[in-house]
Amino acid sequence: MPVGMANFPQMPRIEGLRLGTAMSGIKTAQRRDLVVIEVPEGATVAGTFTRNAFCAAPVTVAREHLQACRLRDAAPRYLVINTGNANAGTGEVGMRDARATCAELAGLVDVDESAVLPFSTGVIGETLPMDRLLAGLPAALRGLDDGTAGWQAAAEGILTTDTRPKGASLTIAMGDETVTINGISKGSGMIQPNMATMLGFVATDAAIPPGVLDELLREAVDHSFNCITVDGDTSTNDACMLIATGSGPAVDDPQRLAVFRDGLQRVMNELAQAIVRDGEGATKFVTLQVDGAVTRQEALDVAFTVAHSPLVKTAMAASDANWGRILAAVGRAPVVDFDVSRVTIDLGSVRLVEQGGRAPGYTEEAGSEVMAQEEIGIRIDLARGQRAATVWTTDLTREYVAINADYRT
Template sequence: MTVTDQIPLPRGFRVAGVACGIKSDPGKLDLALFVSETPCAAAGVFTQNLVHGAPVKVSRERVPAATARAVVINSGNSNACTGERGMDDAERMTELVAAELGCESQSVLVCSTGVIGHFLPFEKIAAGIPQVAAQLQPESASLVQAAQAIMTTDTFHKLATRTIMVGETEVTVTGVAKGAAMIGPNMATMLSVIMTDAALSPETTDAMLRHAVDRSFNCISVEGHTSTSDTVILLANAAAGGAMDETAGDALQQAFDEVAAELAQLIIRDAEGADHIITIDVAGLATREDAFRIAKTVADSVLVKTAVTGADPNWGRIVSAVGYAGVTLREEDITLRLNDTLLYEQGSPVSYDEAAVSQSMRDNREVHIDLICGSGESAVRYWTSDLTAEYVRLNSEYTT
């Protein structure tokens, strides 16, 4: 998949990615640094797994904040399940970056991604941090290198951007993400850094990030396994100037939502071994929570995923997943369309061309499951992938 590399950084940000030898492949990028020239409002959303990496513990304690300066990320090792040494290593990473930038270590956030349960090769990271700091640039090419440096099993780097006008001021929102498997909210084996030159308070940054994450990274699943390392960080450095009124705030929220949703969909498009990308729309529920629960249950169903792999329009698997999602509803309120073909209407099957629907699944990477489950006003869109033999092979050989 081709990803455009001409994506701008917001004003006042510099980034870099280098190879410091964490990964076994020589020269493979594995250390990234995202820096604001001035203090930022910062917020973060993190994995809900009670077993989580030392970087999650360190960064979670430091946001929301008004004086963040940087995010340092290594790939190839998650620094998770590593006890006191892991905590010491995560904190030392922030201290080394702070020394390069001339700021407090509390102003630096840290993430790690990769294999669980191995100590960081800290001497390599300690040597790499001055190198990555020396290469910081406000250029698209540097952003690509930083995006590549946070990849693990990803097959392509993931970037997204939006530009909006706040009065006469141009504001940029640019994000980077990684992720391809162990994807199951909340959130996924994924990391993301989103940067903007808008002026926001820490409280507003936090609220806007959570709104965006709930509609993007928390609406994707590959196999439903919640990771130890999930982190999304938003940095807002006010370098664009301009004041935020309600209208501008709405436009900025939309930009955050769109960037996060684009990055989340790129993760699903890169899902390990996937042949199909599945979009699930669930509508007609009394609450968004109910719609989300149904969408996630359908997305996480191994039987639904394997049916899509085999281009089998086995609608009974989808409808039955709706029924065990834990949402109170009536069977006669359920209507299902698959790739725009009506299969099940208000609790009863309908006649349709099974061969044609199967062919549409076989011929297209995109599969659309559209469920109406009542007359309520709440809806959710959710993204997942199918489950293939290649996914099983990749994840059965991950550490061996």
């Protein structure tokens, strides 16, 4: 069961942007597994993609098409997403299928093939059932919707092992006007983005130039999706797209840019944390805060070392206050000239470690009380600099093993 309650939010309409879904039977009958997102003319689009060397065919094609649009000073007009099959590890056949999907949709809506970006998620190493996928495109187009129902159906249509759709929405003041930011994401396992299996699609009615949009997306992803981990595995298919339709206020001065940047980060954080809360088999949502680092990367290295420790994660699952596992993980992080005598570690409000060992006031009862909670905070202060970072992760349960042992069956 996912950690924490989460109802799908109301999504205000973003003029010109519509979402449609279909049940095409790619892996499972009678479930939404094909999504089309229609982008209005005049929009700007930015994207970040997985750095996995075995990136999926749709990732390669999406990058190529996005670049082709930029070269002709245009933006993609349609995104097409399928679940149930990742079209990764499929060689030249996979590339042909990804391009054929774009060509089919482009023909149906009368746009250039490069104006369509493909995305896939699901099982690696199997070719797409192209007959069923292509047959589902007209139904997805007929169902295009610009309201909450369209967003929620799309959020459901991109799920794999997820247990619930993930969405976030925010309306912010921009002078006398307002700007809306809507987003959906998917991901539950194979989560450690490096750009989580994760996909994210975020749209706003703000008017933002391509270069600024690229910068905003990279920054927001670095502090959200790139700060989550369930199991330390980076997918072949990760992608996050940001669409600015331009139907609303222009983000055209430093003050407006700061307001929008803050709003975008809040939406991205909510979507990223929703993935962790729905991590495969997760029963705990864990926030790792590392302070006092020389660089942000150093803080991230320490946080991820703890977050990826199977011993720490299984202790969390058992609500076992085995603080020595946290201490050991911090100690093996790749930090140069590490003075452990200066490090402090807190579990919630309970001090675990100081001056190189267990804090004098620590009790097993106090530690166990924190570990029994659904949401756990761990704060590590390296006391060697001014930089900090936050990472969100889960525990590691028997259910995680069961889900992944049976994933293809």
